[in-house]
Amino acid sequence: MAKTILVVEDDPGMRSFLSRVLSEEGYRVEVARDGTEGLSKIATFEPDLVITDLRMPGLSGIDVIREGRKSGAEARWIVITAYGSISSAVENMREGASDYLTKPLQDPEELRRVVRRVLREADAERTISLLSEELGRHLPPMEMIFLGPNMQRVLKMVQDVAPTPATVLLSGPSGTGKELVARVIHALSPRKERPFVAVHCAALPETLLESELFGHERGAFTGAVKARKGRFELADGGTLFLDEIGEIPAHVQVRLLRVLQERQFERVGGTKSVTVDVRVVAATNKDLKAEIAAGRFREDLYYRLNVFPIVLPRLADRKETVLPLARYFAEKFARAFGKNIEGFTAAAEEALEGYEWPGNVRELQNVIERAVILASGRIDSRHLNLELSSEDASSSSGLLAAVERETIQKVLQEVSGNRKQAARILGISLRTLQYRIKEYGL
Secondary structure, X not given: OOOXXXXXXXXXXXXXXXXXXXXXXXXXXXXXXXXXXXXXXXXXXXXXXXEEEOOOOOOOHHHHHHHHHHOOOOOEEEEEEEHHHHHHHHHHHHHOOOEEEEEOOOOHHHHHHHHHHHHHHHHHHHHHHHHHHHHHHHOOOHHHHOOOHHHHHHHHHHHHHOOOOOOEEEEOOOOOOHHHHHHHHHHOOOOOOOOEEEEEHHHOOHHHHHHHHHOEOOOOOOOOOOOEOOXXXXXXXXXXXXXXXXXXXXXXXXXXXXXXXXXXXXXXXXXXXXXXXXXXXXXXXXXXHHHHHOOOOOHHHHHHHOOEEEEOOOHHHOHHHHHHHHHHHHHHHHHHHOOOEEEEOHHHHHHHXXXXXXXXXXXXXXXXXXXXXXXXXXXXXHHHOOOOOOHHHHOOOOOOHHHHHHHHHHHHHHOOOOHHHHHXXXXXXXXXXXXXXXXXXX
């Protein structure tokens, strides 16, 4: 749908010029002859953008912006001012204007360029806002994430560091919720309205990681048919989460160190420095001091990242949280799958509390997701199949083949034969699942 623009201008010639240029660009344009008529049309026309003259009889352009914003209008604002009043326009941008144009407008392209940029920025912020709302619906409540005394200590540290720009290093075993904590740090920070961008460093080939982080210019390498922004630029003003930071190669470590020190970098194949304002939260399941001793990680980079360290405990060290988390995941997946789950049997609760959870919270979530698929009514210990959640255990003779076969078959049916999704739910590798499918003739 075409964007809507309201032009508020008392000069008939200027009003006609603006309307004609913007209409030719494909925008839906409405005009108003003064500020009073402009406010009336803002209420009825609900424009995406208002372009208003700064000095008009009666209500000024700034009055229009102030009153329009008070009424709840979600429009963006551009003011038009005489060349000699630029300082006044800049000052009044504090009232909410996104940009200004000066009279006389010599080049229609200037108008087109400013309008395109302001509308593009509005779309980007709207997308970020929607993503934030979506994230809020899917994140567990704070009291669930930080349940138990060990995680309460983590929460205190998160609350202390979140309002600051300090770099944070999250460490702990895989599956303890490091990305979740990083998202909470972002949500509690002054950057919460700006992007949260996550990069899983180990998931990207070494040849692509540098370009993914810093972007590249056209022709920088084979296949670079156009320039592309990297994650640092996409996260400008917000938070960049670097997961599995211990996996990045040496030459990328050097570039990352420079960004943390100077807030500047060049895209791959470029010479122009790009300056960004990004808060970095890094995470690792490795002992970075041991990696430094082995010559695989730079000591100076470690100290830049380790400004504010937070260690996340294993699920085995917060056993009091297992049952509340299990109930939360059961309710979540029951809603998602449209199933009526009435809780856990005593045997299931005993099994959950007695298991060591080597895969931590991620493993618990997978186990409960699988159990919800298999169960009707109450979840029993046989639905948990905790032995199956460990590949070593799933290959042992102690697990009844008939139970394993039935579990795999039912999960495959629920996901319409999608083997990757089934392997994730079962908590085993795709290769192990394919072997079992062949072994059981499924």
